[in-house]
Amino acid sequence: MLLTYSLSDRNGLPLYEYLYRCIRSDILSGRLTAGEQMPSKRLLAAHLKISVVTVETAYAQLIAEGYLNSVEKRGYFVADGIVSKNAAPAPAAALHSLGKAPQKLQPGSVPRSAPSLTGEAADTAAPCLLDLTANEIASDRFPFSVWSRLMRNVISERHTRLLERIPGMGVYELRKAIADYLYELRGMTVEPEQILIGAGTEYLYQLLIQLLGRDSVYAMENPGYRKPQQIYEAHRVRYRPIKMDEQGISMRLLRESDANIVHISPAHHYPTGTVMSIGRRRELLAWAAEQPGRYILEDEYDSEFRFSGKPIPPLFSVDTQGCVVYMNTFSKCISPSIRISYLILPQPLLARFEETLSFYSCTVPSFEQYTLARFIEDGYLLKHINRTKNQYRLVRDELIALMEQSPIAPRIHIREEDAGLHFLMQLDTERPDAEIQALAGRLGVRLQPLSDFLFAPESGYEHTFVVNYSSLSREGIKKAGEVLLSLPEFA
Numbered sequence: 001m002l003l004t005y006s007l008s009d010r011n012g013l014p015l016y017e018y019l020y021r022c023i024r025s026d027i028l029s030g031r032l033t034a035g036e037q038m039p040s041k042r043l044l045a046a047h048l049k050i051s052v053v054t055v056e057t058a059y060a061q062l063i064a065e066g067y068l069n070s071v072e073k074r075g076y077f078v079a080d081g082i083v084s085k086n087a088a089p090a091p092a093a094a095l096h097s098l099g100k101a102p103q104k105l106q107p108g109s110v111p112r113s114a115p116s117l118t119g120e121a122a123d124t125a126a127p128c129l130l131d132l133t134a135n136e137i138a139s140d141r142f143p144f145s146v147w148s149r150l151m152r153n154v155i156s157e158r159h160t161r162l163l164e165r166i167p168g169m170g171v172y173e174l175r176k177a178i179a180d181y182l183y184e185l186r187g188m189t190v191e192p193e194q195i196l197i198g199a200g201t202e203y204l205y206q207l208l209i210q211l212l213g214r215d216s217v218y219a220m221e222n223p224g225y226r227k228p229q230q231i232y233e234a235h236r237v238r239y240r241p242i243k244m245d246e247q248g249i250s251m252r253l254l255r256e257s258d259a260n261i262v263h264i265s266p267a268h269h270y271p272t273g274t275v276m277s278i279g280r281r282r283e284l285l286a287w288a289a290e291q292p293g294r295y296i297l298e299d300e301y302d303s304e305f306r307f308s309g310k311p312i313p314p315l316f317s318v319d320t321q322g323c324v325v326y327m328n329t330f331s332k333c334i335s336p337s338i339r340i341s342y343l344i345l346p347q348p349l350l351a352r353f354e355e356t357l358s359f360y361s362c363t364v365p366s367f368e369q370y371t372l373a374r375f376i377e378d379g380y381l382l383k384h385i386n387r388t389k390n391q392y393r394l395v396r397d398e399l400i401a402l403m404e405q406s407p408i409a410p411r412i413h414i415r416e417e418d419a420g421l422h423f424l425m426q427l428d429t430e431r432p433d434a435e436i437q438a439l440a441g442r443l444g445v446r447l448q449p450l451s452d453f454l455f456a457p458e459s460g461y462e463h464t465f466v467v468n469y470s471s472l473s474r475e476g477i478k479k480a481g482e483v484l485l486s487l488p489e490f491a
Contacts, residue, residue, distance in 0.1 A: 002039055002047050015050060017310070020058040027067050027078055038068065038076040061310055064418075066247065066277025081279030129444035135422070136471040137335050141388050146380050147371065154370045162370070166362040170197025170342075171369040177376040178342060185382070188317045188326075194350055196343040199363035201299075201329055204343050205231045207360070208325065211353055212261055212295060219259035221249050223453035223461065225270050228263055241455035244269070248276035251283045260294050262287075267303040267312045271453045271466040273416025273424060281315055288323040295349070296324045302332045304385050307393050308418035322346035330372065332421065332470070333385050340364055340372055392421060395469050398477050421470035424450065427463045436465075 003023065010018040026032045038044075041059065045052045059076055062068040069077050155162070169175065175192035182188040198204040205228060209216075214237055220229065222241035232239045240257045243250050249264055262284065266276035276284075288294040298315045306312075316326040329341035345353060362369075375381050396417060403412055403425070410428075417423035427436065433449035440447045450464040 003044060005048065007048060007050065016054045016057040016061075019048075019050070019054065020061045020310075023058065023062060024065075024067055027062075027082055032078050034078055034080045034082065036078045037074075038078070040075060060308065064275055064308070065312055066275070066279055066281075079277065079279055081277075081283065127444055128446055130476070131446045131471065132465070132467045132469070133446045133448040134471045135468045137332070138471050138473055140473065141391060142335050143380065143384050146384075147375065150371050150374045150378075150380075151367070154367060154374065158370055162366055164366070166364075166366050166369070168358055168360055168362055169193070169195065170362050170364065171366055171373065174369040174373040174376075175342075177373040181376050181381065186314060186317065188314060188344075190344055194344050194347070196345060196353070197362055197364055197369065198341050198343070199339045201327065201331075201341045202227065202231060203363055204327060204341055206235065207357065208297065208343070209235050209237055211349060211357060216261050216293075217257070217259045219249070219254055219257055219262040220455060221264055221269060222455045222458060223271060223450060224455065225265075226453065226455075229455060243458055244272065244274060246274070247280040248274055249280070249284075251280065251287065254287065260291070261297060262295075263297040263299065265299045265301060266315060267300050268306070268420045270301065270420070271422065271424075271450055273420060273422070275312060275419070281318070285315065285319060285321070285323070289321045294323060297327060298324055299327045301329065302420045303328075304333050305389055305392060305421055306419040307389070307396075316344060319346065322348045325349065333381070333388070334372075334375075338368070338372070340368065392470065395472050395474055395477060396423070398474060399467070399469055399472065402477065415464075422466055422468045425465045425467050427465070429463055431463075433462060433465075436463075 003026070005019065005022045007015060007018060013021070023032070023038075032038075038059070039047070041052050041055045045055045048055075059068060059070075063070055063076075066079055067082060069079050071077060172192060174197060175195040178195055179190045179192045182190055196204070196207070198207065209232070214235065216237070218228075218232060218237060218239040219242045220239050222243050224241075229239065240259050242253045242257065242259075242262075248266060248269070249262065254262060264276070264284070266281060266284075268275060284296055288296050296315060296319075300314060303312070303314075314326060316324045324346060326344040327341070330338050331341070400414055400417065400423075403409065403414070406412070408427070413426040413428075415424040415426060429436065431439075433451055437447050437449060447465045447467075449461075450466055451461045453466070454461060
């Protein structure tokens with residue numbers, strides 16, 4: 001079937017985005033049904049009198065969000081499970097939540113710490129020349145001059161207010177700046193009163209445990225980031241590792257569990273890099289709406305850094321039942337040392353928080369909050385994200401290029417490199433992960449296997465390593481080039 005759309009009245013949207021929205025709307029309305037084959041890129045481009053690149057870009061975004069599947073040598077097909085009788089329909093406004101694309105944000109998350117080499121690997125490791133486990137931010141990327149000027153302005157303009165008591169939810173100016181930022185870049189309609197500011201995601205996790213009740217059972221993606229697990233264990237909260245598939249967390253296993261809270265990173269999962277499909281998102285929302293007391297914790301820890309297509313719409317923006325808690329941080333897009341994270345509470349939980357936990361004081365000093373508010377309001381945050389995104393892309397491309405020049409290039413398969421600040425490197429080898437890790441350590445290269453992130457044993461994750469590159473400079477990569485080029489065969 002050929003698709004016909006009027007492309008003249010786009011309200012200023014780029015052509016590819018308007019086409020993407022038109023096709024997405026037809027899929028959500030059922031006009032395009034599951035399994036239906038889409039026109040080829042060239043055929044649709046010729047029919048609509050637009051470039052093949054425009055159609056290709058629109059299709060790529062639809063694939064990334066799970067609306068379409070690409071089948072090699074056959075074409076493009078509408079994905080299954082998108083229009084569901086059980087899923088709550090998305091409001092019309094939510095269908096346009098991509099807005100004018102950001103280039104966007106982070107562990108609302110949490111700085112990922114990398115374990116050091118132990119045992120034989122540590123004993124024989126050379127001085128580290130290339131650390132691919134560190135999930136930090138290079139200091140030369142921090143906008144020191146802008147930040148220091150804004151700090152001086154805050155002291156000059158708000159010196160008396162800096163001594164006033166801070167509202168428990170945080171300084172209003174910052175909460176308003178965050179709400180405006182999310183509306184502009186993510187299409188999220190959020191009231192400043194829904195936003196809770198906290199000093200780091202770990203603190204916010206602890207508040208959520210108290211808010212949702214210690215008798216709640218948390219489902220966690222397996223593999224996954226270990227910090228939440230450690231916090232749940234420290235608070236003696238029960239959790240259930242749930243296996244993932246190519247679309248995200250397994251709904252079958254989630255339903256078989258006794259969990260009533262699910263903790264996920266649907267826009268870009270760490271460490272697998274999986275982007276949760278639209279069908280799986282709707283299944284999750286339907287699951288949460290089935291019983292009172294079910295909630296989804298949506299952690300968008302590095303969603304600003306997407307290098308292909310547009311940022312994925314958050315679950316929070318299509319939640320009509322008030323069951324999604326949105327979490328984010330400025331650790332990735334600015335610096336972990338800023339220690340400013342935030343929660344967005346749906347209205348039912350906001351009322352509960354005000355009733356039971358409003359006695360807590362805000363843990364972030366007003367000075368930092370006013371400075372960050374100005375950083376956002378004056379447009380510096382978006383400029384900083386765009387600039388660092390380009391820098392990260394260069395670092396990523398150079399690192400991958402060096403890997404492709406190494407002696408083991410035929411054995412390397414790079415995956416999930418189009419978003420976030422890490423990618424996966426799969427090796428064709430029979431050697432155990434620990435042995436590969438030790439061999440790399442002797443050459444001054446730190447690697448961390450994907451299997452390290454498993455909460456419970458699962459097969460299929462062997463011989464794959466998580467490559468973090470956010471802390472690398474281009475100069476540092478060049479210095480390490482000789483090391484990569486001298487890597488032995490990992491047969």
